[in-house]
Amino acid sequence: MFSGVGAFFAYRAWRQKNDEIKEKYFERRLAVYLNVREAVSNGLRRGSDFGWSSSLLDAKQRAEFLFGPDAQNALVEIHDLLAEHDGLVSSDDVAERTKSTETRKRIRKKLEEVEVIMKRYLTIAK
Numbered sequence: 001m002f003s004g005v006g007a008f009f010a011y012r013a014w015r016q017k018n019d020e021i022k023e024k025y026f027e028r029r030l031a032v033y034l035n036v037r038e039a040v041s042n043g044l045r046r047g048s049d050f051g052w053s054s055s056l057l058d059a060k061q062r063a064e065f066l067f068g069p070d071a072q073n074a075l076v077e078i079h080d081l082l083a084e085h086d087g088l089v090s091s092d093d094v095a096e097r098t099k100s101t102e103t104r105k106r107i108r109k110k111l112e113e114v115e116v117i118m119k120r121y122l123t124i125a126k
Contacts, residue, residue, distance in 0.1 A: 026124050029066045033118045035059045036075065040111055043082040044104060052082060067121055074114045081107045 036059045043052035060075040081103055088100035 071117045
């Protein structure tokens, strides 16, 4: 009987620790996800003056361990597209501004892909 009670308490302690770990990973993943959305939004609306590049690179580094290489690779692509967009927006050439609009569409599409990847990990399963 005492061994059964001991096993029960050991199981409960393990379960509680396991839930705490899941919660910590969820919080870290959510922070990266929100950081990515904010960086892309700043990059599209405000340009390079608002630090989107360093914010996105930081998220990319954390994403490798929290979401896997697919998310990291997609974030690299988004970073490159935002850098391209940043250069095009500051141009006075009409053709380059048109290309900027196309680049914005590609950025949004790539962001949707990243969100699909990240949302698979944004759950707290019991």
